[in-house]
Amino acid sequence: MKPLEAQLAEHQRTEEALARRTAELEEARSFLDSVLENLPVMLFVKDARDLKFVRWNKAEEEALGIDRTAAIGKSDYDFFPPEQASFFVAKDRAVLNGGQMVEIPEEAIQTAHRGLRYLHTIKVPVFGADGTPKYLVGISEDITERKRAQEELARAREQEVEIGFKIQQTLLLDQPPRDLPGVRVAALTIPSQRIDGDFYDFFKHMDKCLDVIVGDVMGKGIPAALLGAATKSHFLQALSRLISLAAPGTLPEPKDIVTLAHSEVARQLIELESFVTVCYARFDLENRRLDFVDCGHTTTIHFRARTGTCTLLRGENLPLGVSEHEIHEQIRVPLEAGDVLLFYSDGLTETRNHAGELFGVDRLAECLREHGRLDPEALIDHIRQAAVAFSESDTFGDDLTCVAVRIEEREIPLARAEMEISSDLRELARARGFVREVCRTLPGPPLGEEVVNQLELAITEAASNVMRHAYGERTDQLIQLSAEAFDDRIVLRLHHLGETFDPSAVKPPAFDGSREGGFGMYIIEQSVDEVRYDRDERGRNRISLVKHRRAG
Amino acid sequence: MEMATERAGDVTIVVLPGEQLDASNAKDFKRDIGALLEPRGKVVFDLGGLQFIDSSGLGAILSCLRRLNADGGDLKLCGMSKSVRALFELVRMHKIFDIYGTKEEAIRAFEE
Numbered sequence: 001m002k003p004l005e006a007q008l009a010e011h012q013r014t015e016e017a018l019a020r021r022t023a024e025l026e027e028a029r030s031f032l033d034s035v036l037e038n039l040p041v042m043l044f045v046k047d048a049r050d051l052k053f054v055r056w057n058k059a060e061e062e063a064l065g066i067d068r069t070a071a072i073g074k075s076d077y078d079f080f081p082p083e084q085a086s087f088f089v090a091k092d093r094a095v096l097n098g099g100q101m102v103e104i105p106e107e108a109i110q111t112a113h114r115g116l117r118y119l120h121t122i123k124v125p126v127f128g129a130d131g132t133p134k135y136l137v138g139i140s141e142d143i144t145e146r147k148r149a150q151e152e153l154a155r156a157r158e159q160e161v162e163i164g165f166k167i168q169q170t171l172l173l174d175q176p177p178r179d180l181p182g183v184r185v186a187a188l189t190i191p192s193q194r195i196d197g198d199f200y201d202f203f204k205h206m207d208k209c210l211d212v213i214v215g216d217v218m219g220k221g222i223p224a225a226l227l228g229a230a231t232k233s234h235f236l237q238a239l240s241r242l243i244s245l246a247a248p249g250t251l252p253e254p255k256d257i258v259t260l261a262h263s264e265v266a267r268q269l270i271e272l273e274s275f276v277t278v279c280y281a282r283f284d285l286e287n288r289r290l291d292f293v294d295c296g297h298t299t300t301i302h303f304r305a306r307t308g309t310c311t312l313l314r315g316e317n318l319p320l321g322v323s324e325h326e327i328h329e330q331i332r333v334p335l336e337a338g339d340v341l342l343f344y345s346d347g348l349t350e351t352r353n354h355a356g357e358l359f360g361v362d363r364l365a366e367c368l369r370e371h372g373r374l375d376p377e378a379l380i381d382h383i384r385q386a387a388v389a390f391s392e393s394d395t396f397g398d399d400l401t402c403v404a405v406r407i408e409e410r411e412i413p414l415a416r417a418e419m420e421i422s423s424d425l426r427e428l429a430r431a432r433g434f435v436r437e438v439c440r441t442l443p444g445p446p447l448g449e450e451v452v453n454q455l456e457l458a459i460t461e462a463a464s465n466v467m468r469h470a471y472g473e474r475t476d477q478l479i480q481l482s483a484e485a486f487d488d489r490i491v492l493r494l495h496h497l498g499e500t501f502d503p504s505a506v507k508p509p510a511f512d513g514s515r516e517g518g519f520g521m522y523i524i525e526q527s528v529d530e531v532r533y534d535r536d537e538r539g540r541n542r543i544s545l546v547k548h549r550r551a552g
Numbered sequence: 553m554e555m556a557t558e559r560a561g562d563v564t565i566v567v568l569p570g571e572q573l574d575a576s577n578a579k580d581f582k583r584d585i586g587a588l589l590e591p592r593g594k595v596v597f598d599l600g601g602l603q604f605i606d607s608s609g610l611g612a613i614l615s616c617l618r619r620l621n622a623d624g625g626d627l628k629l630c631g632m633s634k635s636v637r638a639l640f641e642l643v644r645m646h647k648i649f650d651i652y653g654t655k656e657e658a659i660r661a662f663e664e
Contacts (some may be wrong), residue, residue: 425576432604453635460606464575513618513648516611523607526642 042140044071048125048133051075051092063142065112081110095123096133106143117144164195164225168399171229172199176403178534179491179544181207182285182410186376188384188402196399197224197276198345199232203239205251208286211239214297214343214403215278218319227269231276231320234261254280255330258293262320262328269321276320279343283335283405290333290341295319298346301365303372305338310365310372313341340372340379341405347398348383351391359390376404413484414443423467423477423498431463431481432456435492438483442490444549451547454527455492458545461520461527462494470498470541480540489529492545495536501543503533553577553584560659563594568602573609582612589616591623596658600631605639617649626650630658 036043036055042063045055052075056068066079076085087107095102104121111117121140128134168191176185187200197217204210213235217224238260242252258280269275279297283290294300294315302311317328335341344364351359363386371382383402388394419434421427439452463479471477480495509515509522524531530546556567566588573581589595597613599605617627630652632640640646652658 425574428574428576428606429572449635450638453638456604457606457639460574460604464606464608468575509643511644511647513614513645516614516618517607519607519610519643523639523642 042119042138042142044138045126046092046136046138048096048135051089051136054135060140063111063114063117063140064109065114079112084108084110091121091123092136095125095136099125099127099133101125106147117142118147119143160222161194164222165191167222167225167229168195168198172197172225172232173401174201175534177202177204177210178532179542180204180210180285181412182408183210183283184376184406184408185210185212186380186404188380188400190384190394190396190400192347192396192399194220195222195225196220196345196347197228198347198399198401199228200343200401200403201232201235203236208284209251210283210285210405211254212281212283212341212343212403212405213278214281214345214401215276216297216345217276218274223272224274227272227274227276230268231261231265231278234264235278235280237261238264251282253330254282254291254293255328258295258317258328259326262295262326266321266324266326270324272321275322278320279315281341281343281405283341283407285407285410288335288337288407290335292331292333293317293328294331295328296322298344298349299361301342301361301368302333303340303342303368304336305340305373306336308369308372310368312361312365335407337407337409338373339407340368340376342368342383342402343405344402345399347396347400348387348402350398351387351396351400353390354392359387363390376406379406380404411486413486415441415485416483418480418482420478420480421463422475423471423479423496424475425464425467427467427479428460428463431459431479434481435459435483438485439490442485444485444487447490447549455490455545455547458524458527458547459492459494461524462543462545465501465520466494466496466498466543470496470501472498486549488549490547490549492528492547493536494543494545495538495540496543497540500541501533503531553580555584555588557588561663563596563659563662564588565596565598565655565659567598567600571601572604573602573612574604574606575608578608578612581609582615585612585616589619589625591625593620593623593625594662595620595625595627596655596662597627597629598631598655599629599633599636602636603633605636607639607643610639610643610645614645614648626662628652628658628661630655 037057039057040059042060043057044053044060046052047054052073053071056071061067076088091102091104101122101124107119107121109117109119119140120143121138124137125133126135126137173189176187185202197219200214202210202212215228215231217228217231235257238257242257242260246252277297278295279300280293281290292313292315295317296319300313302313304311313331313333315329315331318326349359349361349364364383367383367386371379380402387400417438421430435455436452439447439455466479467473477498482493484491503521506521507518509519524545528545528547532544534542536542553569555569558565570577620627628650631654632651640649650661652661
């Protein structure tokens with residue numbers, strides 16, 4: 001037994017050590033407290049038994065607008081909407097039951113002062129000495145702004161695709177001409193997710209020549225699309241300037257048009273570090289030949305109907321924008337009826353299959369050899385199908401454009417007549433009279449009464465649509481009617497300057513008698529064999545009604 | 553437009569005027585026929601004089617049928633030329649209308 005003094009002294013030391021230890025602990029605790037408190041991330045701790053908050057730091061207070069005094073001792077249900085609270089609690093249970101950290105990439109939370117916010121949260125279980133979870137610690141980061149920025153970005157991207165698509169449809173791609181005697185043209189475009197600067201354009205020179213321009217701007221997106229549109233308009237300007245300088249009845253040569261257009265765009269393209277590949281092709285339909293300026297564009301394929309073979313046409317010129325001064329060389333190729341010229345963008349030949357192989361010019365030429373005798377529309381559809389089958393996808397990384405031009409036997413109508421009427425419904429009877437008279441004086445075997453009636457009906461419905469809808473019931477406008485008779489068909493046309501008609505916007509008729517209107521379009525389609533809506537060489541809207549003449 | 557009518561019992565027969573009923577006069581027709589379409593009216597349109605009809609003309613006749621049917625009346629058609637009949641068949645309105653060869657047949661159909 002130690003003496004009492006010794007015992008007292010020892011006790012004293014123990015007391016002192018304990019006080020020191022307590023002070024140390026207190027200091028560590030307050031240090032930890034202050035760290036947790038001042039962490040720039042939201043932090044809370046819940047009791048594992050009842051999921052009530054035991055800790056709630058400053059960042060949490062600020063972010064959610066809920067004071068710690070209001071939070072501690074409460075559960076999620078006390079201040080969040082029930083569906084949010086249930087979500088939080090379900091995650092808490094998963095953490096505690098699994099004994100593992102759970103990451104919640106995004107959760108919505110209703111704040112008291114800043115509306116709905118989005119959090120990225122990590123929840124961790126904290127175990128007691130007995131190995132069971134005692135606490136649940138949650139750390140969150142407010143990702144609302146980041147999420148908004150991402151959404152903005154996605155919207156902007158979507159909008160860019162949308163704008164690009166509109167530019168493409170309105171500025172870059174033209175409707176191929178129809179009704180040009182001696183030639184048939186079809187074009188295909190499959191837009192990709194990001195627009196390319198592919199463009200094409202058609203210029204008709206009376207019924208004698210057709211100029212086809214196809215081009216491709218280096219690069220993608222709206223800049224490429226705008227460059228494409230600008231290049232296209234420079235070609236149009238160059239063409240009209242040279243036409244105004246040319247001797248009456250002559251046309252400027254393609255090479256001169258390309259050289260002039262190039263001199264206008266070359267500097268800009270060089271400054272923008274871009275270039276444009278172009279093919280300018282003129283089909284001389286009277287002399288059956290192709291005059292052709294190729295500036296680094298994809299090889300044009302010439303299908304020869306007589307031999308059933310394909311020839312590749314390629315010029316030596318550089319793309320526009322590579323060098324400022326360039327003399328353009330022109331190639332002349334004789335054509336025969338049935339020949340097809342195929343122009344396309346590299347999006348088509350550079351389509352890849354799963355093995356990484358390119359579709360290539362050879363496959364395309366093969367497709368042309370096989371289907372070159374079909375109508376260009378059908379041919380182009382086969383090409384599309386071949387590209388889709390090859391890539392095993394109907395969406396492409398690049399825009400896919402393709403133009404097919406077929407030389408036809410040149411047809412001269414057996415008879416032709418014209419008449420002008422005003423846009424007054426009372427003129428409908430005159431329009432019918434015109435058709436009846438044309439049919440009566442037709443060369444060859446007379447048309448049956450039923451056929452004449454159908455043509456009268458078709459012209460009445462078409463003209464009345466133009467008067468009522470295209471001209472909005474104005475009675476002082478003009479409609480030109482023309483009729484052409486061929487061996488195998490009669491073509492009636494209405495030319496007008498009213499609003500362009502969109503046949504796809506017309507509702508199908510109600511055959512149950514529930515609607516009094518809406519039969520006109522259907523009647524037209526049923527009365528003739530073909531109905532086409534396009535523009536004539538003067539830019540007027542043109543409706544063509546084609547009726548086949550059947551033998552016997 | 554002037555519309556000649558006759559009565560046969562409680563049936564009103566309207567002779568459609570003019571040789572054509574198209575977009576140029578369909579509106580006038582609709583306006584002027586109104587007075588002849590009484591509730592529960594039994595009406596026959598005699599299309600005998602009509603050489604041409606278009607979708608507007610057909611729409612006008614269809615509106616007469618709908619009006620009469622709505623008020624407990626009915627409309628029957630007769631005397632169609634081949635070309636007029638062809639349009640009715642084209643838009644399947646021959647299934648909606650009761651069509652008879654002659655006026656007498658149409659009147660008799662009302663009596664049955």
